[in-house]
Amino acid sequence: MPVETQTLGENWLVVGLMLVSAFSMGMLLLTLNKIMAPSKPSAAKAAPYESGMPDIEPVRPSYSPRFYVVAMLFVIFDIEAIFIFPWAVIFDELGTYGFVEMVSFIGLLFVGYIYAWKKGALEWV
Numbered sequence: 001m002p003v004e005t006q007t008l009g010e011n012w013l014v015v016g017l018m019l020v021s022a023f024s025m026g027m028l029l030l031t032l033n034k035i036m037a038p039s040k041p042s043a044a045k046a047a048p049y050e051s052g053m054p055d056i057e058p059v060r061p062s063y064s065p066r067f068y069v070v071a072m073l074f075v076i077f078d079i080e081a082i083f084i085f086p087w088a089v090i091f092d093e094l095g096t097y098g099f100v101e102m103v104s105f106i107g108l109l110f111v112g113y114i115y116a117w118k119k120g121a122l123e124w125v
Contacts, residue, residue, distance in 0.1 A: 069121050080109055 087094070087102050094101075116122055 066121075066124070070124070073116055073121060077109065077113070080105075 083105070084102070087098065091098060
């Protein structure tokens, strides 16, 4: 029994059909929600509510911007560290070239870490 192979065009056709169907489903659901959902807006529904008391002063953010900087640095270094695992799996196949490339990659990570440290991005207030 011969094995059928798909051409590259057929694979992209399937991807395109999936994208069109996902977009269509999303638009259909949004449209149905707009048509069928009850909507009776009022000032009381739009007002912020917490323990029955109206707000006396404007709401301030609970975190300083430094928290977000540290969180972004964590995500960046975490994602970059993930690139080390596939390298470790095929380390023997890459040889000296792979080792030199990973040393340069880790060197760039270290330079970024030192830069963030010198700028005070890792200081917690």
